[in-house]
Amino acid sequence: MSERLEDIAVAMVADGKGILAADESSGTIKKRFDAIKVESTADSRRDYREMLFRSDEAMSKYISGVILYDETLRQKAVDGTPLADLIKAAGSIPGIKVDAGAKDLTNFPGESITEGLDGLRERLAEYYGLGARFAKWRGVIAIAEGVPTWGAVKQNAQALARYAALCQEAGIVPIVEPEVLMDGAPADHSIDRCAEVTQWVLKTVFDELYDARVSLEGMILKPNMIIDGKNARKAGVEEVAEKTVRVLKATVPSAVPGIAFLSGGQSDEEATAHLSAMNANYDLPWKLTFSYGRALQAAALQAWSGKTENVAAGQRAFTHRARMNSLAAIGTWKTDLEKAA
Numbered sequence: 001m002s003e004r005l006e007d008i009a010v011a012m013v014a015d016g017k018g019i020l021a022a023d024e025s026s027g028t029i030k031k032r033f034d035a036i037k038v039e040s041t042a043d044s045r046r047d048y049r050e051m052l053f054r055s056d057e058a059m060s061k062y063i064s065g066v067i068l069y070d071e072t073l074r075q076k077a078v079d080g081t082p083l084a085d086l087i088k089a090a091g092s093i094p095g096i097k098v099d100a101g102a103k104d105l106t107n108f109p110g111e112s113i114t115e116g117l118d119g120l121r122e123r124l125a126e127y128y129g130l131g132a133r134f135a136k137w138r139g140v141i142a143i144a145e146g147v148p149t150w151g152a153v154k155q156n157a158q159a160l161a162r163y164a165a166l167c168q169e170a171g172i173v174p175i176v177e178p179e180v181l182m183d184g185a186p187a188d189h190s191i192d193r194c195a196e197v198t199q200w201v202l203k204t205v206f207d208e209l210y211d212a213r214v215s216l217e218g219m220i221l222k223p224n225m226i227i228d229g230k231n232a233r234k235a236g237v238e239e240v241a242e243k244t245v246r247v248l249k250a251t252v253p254s255a256v257p258g259i260a261f262l263s264g265g266q267s268d269e270e271a272t273a274h275l276s277a278m279n280a281n282y283d284l285p286w287k288l289t290f291s292y293g294r295a296l297q298a299a300a301l302q303a304w305s306g307k308t309e310n311v312a313a314g315q316r317a318f319t320h321r322a323r324m325n326s327l328a329a330i331g332t333w334k335t336d337l338e339k340a341a
Ligand code: 13P
Pocket: 021, 138, 177, 262, 263, 264, 265, 291, 292, 293, 294, 295
């Protein structure tokens, strides 16, 4: 495969394909495993991810790339094959989460800043050697009274831009992820407040990317959709699609090859329906696809529940979700397909 940033970015958003976010940190995967009563150990985390990466149909037909956590990029399958090689063998691209998580932002109560820039140049060189060709950095923006502030938006956008420039220097495509949260407290904000904040955040992020001389052709944007807060009323699919497309068109230059949404706490089917409606009903200058964590994995985790005899069932559940989202990425998903399965 070509190693040009532009070509990698285009491959990440190829027609009918999207990204599997399997980069849960050790703390987050423990929460997911607690919910299915599985102990989180290096081996159980390996077994779970090996199950996903060996889902041949899903990986070869629907998943363009997988975002890994540091531990996973270094792990080997039970038979000794590096997990990154399983991904490559399926025709998919290994990627790596490089941020060190969102921490409290000094002087800005209730807001966070994502850490991980120190030493990033050296870490990226190592990750490249381990096979990663794209990376992810997530900035987190909360909505509450008086929040977000300009200070927090600006500082998170600057960190994203510095990260993106370092990635491109290393031959790695940056996924730029400024997530405006749908949950957190109080999470009762309206869809229009989400639109206003997201537009402000994306405008600021693209200003900073420009100032940092980041090549837009060699990056992927990973935004939230425009939706109501988790504890507010729930807008219909058409409204979410219309408002999301409107904000993206107002802020994302058409030089960006693709936009891959996070699921952020939407249900599996909501995340799929929203994506499909955007692709079905709008003329768009970029590819719109998925980079889901929870919305691709929840059913598979449940079906697997840590048992070897459930591996095939876990793979079926993952493959179904991947196929539904693949259809959504080309705008042809229908509710009936869920029922048929
Ligand atoms: P969710 O789809 O579960 O929000 O995860 C995507 C992700 O990578 C968040 O950083």
